[in-house]
Amino acid sequence: MLLCLGMCFVAGGMRRDEAEFSETVSEAGTGLLFTAGVTLAVPAVFSYSMASSLTVKQLEDKTIHISRVVSVLQVIAYAVFVYFQARTHHGIYAIFEKDEQREHKSCEHVNKPKLTLTECIIGLAVSITLVTFMAIYLVEQIHTIVTKHSVVSDHLMGLILVPLVEKAAEHLTAVNEAWDNQMNFALSHVLGATLQTALLNGPLIVIVAWALDKQMDIVFEVFDITMLILAILTVGNFLHDQKCNYLEGFLCIIAYLAIAAAAYNYPNPEGVECLIKGINYWKFHESIAFRRRQVMLHMPAE
Numbered sequence: 001m002l003l004c005l006g007m008c009f010v011a012g013g014m015r016r017d018e019a020e021f022s023e024t025v026s027e028a029g030t031g032l033l034f035t036a037g038v039t040l041a042v043p044a045v046f047s048y049s050m051a052s053s054l055t056v057k058q059l060e061d062k063t064i065h066i067s068r069v070v071s072v073l074q075v076i077a078y079a080v081f082v083y084f085q086a087r088t089h090h091g092i093y094a095i096f097e098k099d100e101q102r103e104h105k106s107c108e109h110v111n112k113p114k115l116t117l118t119e120c121i122i123g124l125a126v127s128i129t130l131v132t133f134m135a136i137y138l139v140e141q142i143h144t145i146v147t148k149h150s151v152v153s154d155h156l157m158g159l160i161l162v163p164l165v166e167k168a169a170e171h172l173t174a175v176n177e178a179w180d181n182q183m184n185f186a187l188s189h190v191l192g193a194t195l196q197t198a199l200l201n202g203p204l205i206v207i208v209a210w211a212l213d214k215q216m217d218i219v220f221e222v223f224d225i226t227m228l229i230l231a232i233l234t235v236g237n238f239l240h241d242q243k244c245n246y247l248e249g250f251l252c253i254i255a256y257l258a259i260a261a262a263a264y265n266y267p268n269p270e271g272v273e274c275l276i277k278g279i280n281y282w283k284f285h286e287s288i289a290f291r292r293r294q295v296m297l298h299m300p301a302e
Helices: 002-014 023-049 056-088 092-102 104-108 117-148 154-166 168-179 183-211 222-239 246-265 270-277 281-297
Strands: none
Touching: 002 168, 002 183, 002 222, 002 246, 023 056, 023 183, 023 222, 056 183, 117 154, 154 168, 154 222, 154 246, 168 183, 222 246
């Protein structure tokens, strides 16, 4: 989010003193970002707060229950957001249409031949199939990369590399739109992709695991949650005035690089070593719960 937004601000500010965007786009996006950050932090805060008060089994059960409730609420929030844009406040699309008409380059594409509905369906089906296989292969290789290459930490992979690869196409699209002074389109790509991941993709994983009777939670480490909240606060601060320039873009990129440096040097969590040694699921969670209790009680690790 920080990297792509920073690149958009730089691209939009290099050709003009300031680039402007709609208050409707920025306020709806930042509001949902704050909501996503708070809801993602709730299970982690509960888990770390109650680590010294509950048994391992009680903590596990309650954390999973909270994660499932939060996931359902996040999906509901995303559905309401989509309904808000598509039905009751669809005037937001008039803003995008105005931006398109303002740019001569965009208007030139209107009269060009378009794909038919059948061609679009076939193209989407092929694309989804290829992306699915690529995603499966990528996920299968993450564990191997983290465990066999010491330079790639678990946090570097999760916070930096995977999001960078996953959203590369949308990042380039957003930067190109910012360069053409279509900042509303650029912001919708940046914020939309982030919100989709936080309020739809992630919660759906927990809900699907729940349906399959799998134990899946959304308890992130303090480092991850802290970096997420700081990134949201940074983005919200730069979006509040509906204007941007290349200086703000560089500041976003600098903040992103600082987080990347911290993620690169952050040691792998204990669970990675447990999985390497073949320790079973429950012992893996017991080790994490024990470590949390030591942190809460300020006890030295043995």
